[in-house]
Amino acid sequence: ERNTRIFSYAIYHTVEEIFAWMDTFVASNAGLVSKMQIGTSYENRPLYVLKFSTGGNNRPANWINFGIHSREWIGPATGLWFANKLASEYGKDPSVTSLLDKMDIYLELVTNPDGYYFTHNENRMWRKTRAKYSGNLCIGVDPNRNFDANFAGPGASSNSCSETYHGPSVNSEKEVKAIVDFVKGHGNFKVFIDMHSYSQLLLFPYGYTSTKAKDHDELNALSKVSTTALRSLYGTPYVYGPILTTIYQSSGSSIDWAYDSGIKYAFCFELRDTGRYGFLLPAKQIIPTAEETYLGLMKILEHARDNPY
């Protein structure tokens, strides 16, 4: 795509198209957006992150990754729209401007590029990474069971053929290790959000234990504010709460790891829909989903901006 203004945010794109869009987007927003590579995937694809920054050194920062489960196409599609929205609102919208004047934002738009490529070319329903391990009957690991948060505990499978296979060891997946190393190396992330679909949920720690997070009350109240804002646009109902009590037990999840690593505002979104289309959300719902999600996301980012810790 030669121009981000003629790029269609209302359709799903291949990984190659998204990577090409990133270059155009960065070039169109020089001084605000830059592209970083934080690693490579199992099949040697680059793991790119878009950095939104108005200057400063190692500012407090927000992390959002999209599409760690490759078949959830609405994730990257929402991420592209969100990136464009941030860039176009900076300098116009007071809240976005104030946010970016104080904090940096890092977006990993295609968190599992091998899986995403595979969903476009081989198997639309693929969810995991594409890593092969000797002795395993099946290919791939659930990257959202591979983080260091009660790794291999209840709510993750030791069977390589399972959709929730935790992998041979913690951070075994290059896609996961790249995030862990980058976030740890940065050291000043205040928000960590993992975008998934579907089922319209906003979740926070913990997934591996029924023990309440020490910030439970604040996270719960913030979830209410976020989901209320999200719902205000199209009436999309969201349920919120800790992962374990709201959906099910899951060990090794990204946001549990982030929270235990000291990032208080750790959330996981499950975007539309309620199950009519599941992972095959029609493209005509991309923009409405992105628009409503933007409202919910902004409430979390604004809260982090206004409540430094």
Next chain:
Amino acid sequence: QKTFHGDQVLRVTAKNEAEVAIVRSLGEKKHLHVDFWSEPRRALLPIDVHVSGEHIQAAKAFLELNGLSYSVLIEDLQVLLEEEKREMIASRTE
């Protein structure tokens, strides 16, 4: 490229924890190769399960035998996939 002709996604609503456990046991029947799009969690929460066309009758029979009610969420997965593909090709051409 893997195709999904005749595959369906069923929505099961378990009335109690015992029924949730029955649905979960469906996932343990390896020969059925079911894929939970939405995991069995708690009673009254919808459970979405993708079953291949080859095994759909067996999966439905299992649910009916155990007195579980379900509806068909996606009648034919491949139809949706083809629609998705058509849209992408059309948009790219445009």
